[in-house]
Amino acid sequence: MAARPLSADEQQAWRAFLGATKHVFEQLDRQLQHDAGMPLAYYDILVLLSEAPDRTLRMSELARRSRSSRSRLSHAVDRLEQAGWVARERCPTDRRGYFATLTDEGFAQLTAAAPGHIAAVRSVLFDPLSPAQVASLRAICERVLDQAGEQPPAPGSAATTLPAVGE
Template sequence: MSDVRWLSAEEQQVWRAFMTAVTKFTGHLDRQLQRDSGMPMAYYEILVALSEAPDRAMRMSELASVCLSSRSRLSHAVARLEKEGWVERRACASDRRGSIATLTDEGFAVLREAAPGHVAAVREHLFDVLTPEQLRALASISRAVDAGLTVECDKARAELGEF
């Protein structure tokens, strides 16, 4: 226990403020999407990722990586999106073990309808409350935290067979 680098009082305050802000922000965005579009933020993120992919299609393993999701969690979500008619899944021609998820026209229309409310919520509760200097600092901080976690997250996914 003596080798633990305990948080100082100031670090403890920063940590709790950060976690509170992230939890409230993501919770608010999820509730907004549920209320206005009938989908959780995880489904919205899948639709966005597919909408940005060539031919609105992506291998499921790549989609899981882009959405920071496990393959099993993504597969469950895509199954729900298939039931809605928003996504179609088909076997990958080059690799029989893989499959491709494709955003349907109906799914694209649902995304187009959901996007304005989502963007408004992001703008109102993130960009509008920060100064330009704070936004630059947030971008820098976010990149640093992401870079510090990338190797660890990749290693954990590999151990779990997620790659």
């Protein structure tokens, strides 16, 4: 399976991508950790909760939206719960399930953290780019994500298309 190696263009695109993403996430993580005491992944969880009705989501739904594994989310919510920023509650209709709710304290933390984080996102990612590049980046990332949905046509599986999961 001697895969065709990357072309020179692809090679350089790949290295630039590796470097740029490493840099971006390192800056953002450091900024958030320093100024708000949470990593980027946790900030995202709080954002997702803050946007949900009643600031509440089922664990599995939260995992899906944050693109994390159940395990990762469970560990993360453990910590956020310890911090008092999120509360867990049993789901009355399905007793396997739990809801995660953003507490007032969590909302306050998020509100406090947002301006610094947004400024960092701007300065590290958007400021250097032209509007056309921002649009292009978005199209590229959405393309990659679309492709990600149409998973490996697992050998033997016929129709794996899921009934649109109304985002």
